[in-house]
Each structure stands twice: as C-alpha cells, then as structure tokens.
Amino acid sequence: MLTELSIRDFAIINELAITFNDGLTVLTGETGAGKSIIIDAIQLLAGGRGSKEFVRHGTKKSEIEGLFTIDSHNHTIYKVAKQFGVDIQDGQVVLERTITSSGKSICRVNSKLVTLAILREFGKTLIDIHSQHETQVLMNPENHLEFLDMYEPHKLVKAKEEYTYLYERLTTLKKRYKQLNENEQEMAHRLDLLEFQKNEIEQANLSPAEDELLEEERKSLANYERIYTSLTDAYNALYGENKGLEWLNKAMLSMEENTEVDSFLEKKSEELANHYYSLEDLTYNIRNQVESLQYNPERLNEIEDRLNEINRLKKKYGPTVNDILEYAAKVEEEIEEITNKDTHLTSLVEQIEEIEKDALLEAQQLHDIRKNSAEKLTKAVISEFKDLYLEKANFSISFELENNDNHEPKLHKNGFDHVQFLISTNPGEPLKVLHKVASGGELSRVMLVLKKIFAKHQGVTSVIFDEVDTGVSGRVAQAIAEKIHQISHNSQVLCITHLPQVAAMADTHKFIQKEQREDRTESKVKELTIDEQIEELSRMITGSKLTDTAIEHAKELLDMASSFKMHVS
Structure with missing residues (x-):
C-alpha cells in the first residue's frame, strides 16, 4: 500500500507530507482546495504524463516521492524489479518523480534512475487510478478486450506470449513480401542503390576492427x-x-x-x-x-x-567498421533476394501460410480462455449489480470475428477476438453496447463493479477513486459507498468524494483546505477526529451552514457505516 506521500512545489502545494493507512481513506474539502492535485501527484508517480505547468510558480522544480510497502513476497512488483535491476529491501518500494521548470522529467525507483516507461511499469503494479475519464474509456468498445483480459491475466500469459511471437514474425514476413512485390521500377531503383552501397564498401577493403x-x-x-x-x-x-x-x-x-x-x-x-x-x-x-x-x-x-x-x-x-561490414552482408542478402525475387516470393508465401496457421491455433486458444473468463466475469458482474440497485439489469460479453479474404478470422495483435460489453438496464429491453444504453450514473456503477472484481485478481496495492460518485444520490450513493469499502478489503483505497455517504464509510478521513500565506495559496491536509468528521459530514449535507438536523444526520450516517463494517467484516 501507499504508506507515505511527499509533495514539494507542486501546483498550489508548497510542501506536503501525508501518511496513509490501510483500508479506506477519504479525502474531502471545498472545490479547488487541492484534492485532485494530490491525485495528480500520485498519477505522476505511476508514470503519468508530466508538464512544466505542474511546477509551482516561482520555483525550479516539483518533487514527488511515494513509499509503498509490499506485504506479499509473490507480488508482481518483484518480477518487475528483477527485470529492470532494481533491488527491493524489506518489502519497501520508493517511487520518485521530479519535474523541472523546463519540463524535464527525472524518475527514480529505490534511488535508481529509470526511464519514464520503466517507472510506468512499476506504477501500474502498485496504483490503479479510477476517474471520470476512465469511465469514458469503458464507453469505448475498443477497450473492452483489455478489460476482459484483466480478469484472469495469469491464464493468458503463456498463450499471449506464444501468439505475440508468431504475430510479430508474421507481420515482418508480410512486410517483406509487400516490399519485394512492389512495382518493377521501384525495385530497380532499390537494386541500383544497393549495388552502389555494396561497391562503395567493397572498394574500401575494410578489415574487422x-x-x-x-x-x-x-x-x-x-x-x-x-x-x-x-x-x-x-x-x-x-x-x-x-x-x-x-x-x-x-x-x-x-x-x-x-x-x-x-x-x-x-x-x-x-x-x-x-x-x-x-x-x-x-x-x-x-x-x-x-x-x-x-x-x-x-x-x-x-x-x-x-x-x-x-x-x-x-x-x-x-x-564501427564491424557495423559497416555487417550492413554490407545485409545488402548482399537483399541484392540476392531482389535478383531472385520470384523464388523468394514463393518461399515467403509458404512461410506466411505456415506461420498464419500456427498463429490461428494460438489465437483460438486465446479465444477459448477468454470465453471461459467471460462466462465467469458475466456472472460476477450480474451478482455485484444487485448491491448497486441494478438488480434488473442484465450484462453480457459478445465475441465477434472479422474475416479476411480467405474467409478465415482476421488476426490482430491480440488474436482474432473483437469483444463488446453489452447491457440492458430495463426488463424486456434487448442487450445493447454499453455506451448506447447506460446513463452516467449507471456507467459509474458498472466501472465500480469491475474495479471491485479486478481488485481481487490484479493484486494492485492501492486503488484510487477520483470523484467517481458524481451524478448519484440517495440509496445509490449509499450502495456505492458500501461497494467502495468492500474494495478496501482487498486493496488500500483512497477516495475523493463529495458524497457524505462515502465519506462516512472512511476508516481514515482527511480534510484538504486552502490557506493564504504571504500572498500565496497553499493546500494543507488534516486528519479529522470523530467530532471533526461529524462536522465535515454535516457541511457536506447542508453546505456551509451547520444545523442540528444535519449533525444528527451525520451521526446517523456514521452509525450506519459502522454497522455495515461490522456486518461485512
């Protein structure tokens, strides 16, 4: 989980150090106080896109540092660390990100300098950020296959590796076939160039090294x-x-x-x-x-x-001279290919057909695994729907194929499957593509269901929700609060919310506020006591003015949350 977060000279944050606990931590505060800025900082730690605009005005750089503690020795992070030569001691991982005023980004993992791409590899095994933007991602059917593959990723690993190897080889061969099969004039020009290069290198009479x-x-x-x-x-x-x-x-x-x-x-x-x-x-x-x-x-x-x-x-x-000699050898091979084009085209066709058959077999295996996972995921989603007042909704995952000119499934980088999530929110209505049926509130609930399901399978240590409860109220808001807390049983959860129902469910409640100091605005974080939590919940219910009724309602929400936690623990 994310244990400590240190932020310096980032947006309106001068210097901030936050300690996080296990379970559900809720962040509340007025609009513009800096809640989302903290999430932005965590997102940068996970390898998100940086910008010089994040650097606090008048300073040279922004610095963000996060300490993660890993309880399981089988966590994916150890495999990633071994791959990139990063040492992990005592189950602690420190991610660091510095952004300079010129826009340059400097990344470190456990004090070792790494590229942004490597930082991203570490980040995605530790942090899963769910925002309103991600709900838009769910609306795009092109992303549904990726969501499905997240359900039981361990079952797909071997089949995906074998398929990817064959698909990349197949792509290379098809590209070479296309190059060789270009019109005669282009091939003649290419041959002239190659002959010139070959003669130029040969005339130099180079010796190795x-x-x-x-x-x-x-x-x-x-x-x-x-x-x-x-x-x-x-x-x-x-x-x-x-x-x-x-x-x-x-x-x-x-x-x-x-x-x-x-x-x-x-x-x-x-x-x-x-x-x-x-x-x-x-x-x-x-x-x-x-x-x-x-x-x-x-x-x-x-x-x-x-x-x-x-x-x-x-x-x-x-x-180097050795590189030049190696290039000359490749030139000779290509000259021979072009000179004996017909023979090589025939050979390439044979290779392409053979590898395509093998790739189709591997794609079929991927399809079979996905079909099995889709059945399990569908049952799990429908079961979770009931807790979010979508008990009348139906959910399904459709598989479609696109055929090539030979009437065989057309391959792409992930096999031949085209997957779509279908939903029907009203009885008697046919299943339709998610984005054509679901409202904003329904999409949020679908995404929340998927997050709860995937949290068990992915092993991500920290799940972050950034105002995912927008557009819901009443009993749905209470259901969302309960579902978010259930997710915190498997992963640490950090949640920005404007809903008192969600805030009441917090194991730790942190309040974000703006302060004016020396004509500058700064964000501060305070962990609330139980009395302060009641006051903040009351404010969330009624606005700025506190009333006795709102205070009683806040206490009632906390009692309900406490009862729910005891019931599900």
Missing part, C-alpha cells in the same frame, strides 16, 4: 616523444651501475649467503630471487620496446587519411 587498431596506432605515433621518454627513463632507473636491478641483486646475494642458518631467510630469499628475475625480464622488454619505437610522420598521415575515409563510411553505414 580496423578502425580500433588504427586509432591505437595513431595514438602511439602522436605521443611518440612521451612514450619514448617514459620507457627510457624507466629502463635507465632499473639497469646500470648503482641502479635498481644492481641493488636488488646485492640484496638477493646477501640473503642467499645465510639461508642455511635461518628459515625466514631461506623462504624470503627465494621470493626475492623470483621478483628479481621477473623485474630483469621486464627491463629487457622495456629495452626491446624502446629499440622498436620508430617515429614515422608519413605513417601518421596515412592513418589520418584512412580514418577519414572510414569515418565517411561510418556516417552512412554504421558507427
């Missing part, structure tokens, strides 16, 4: 004087009268004279002799290297010319 060897030789020639001085000084210090080797020889002979009278002398005399002979060999090597050194300015010019030619080719064909 030639650029590295030439760079090393150039370095030696360019620094001839320094190398010569270093070697001769070292040699003169070691060899000659009263030099290093002579003194070592005297030490060695001195110890050898008395080895028979002392075991230490015997042992160390042998060590010293070994060092002497090793150093003597090194001295001779230095001398030979000095004698082999030659300063050849003409050779240096030759190397410069050759490296200039190689660098010209690098700009066209690759960063």
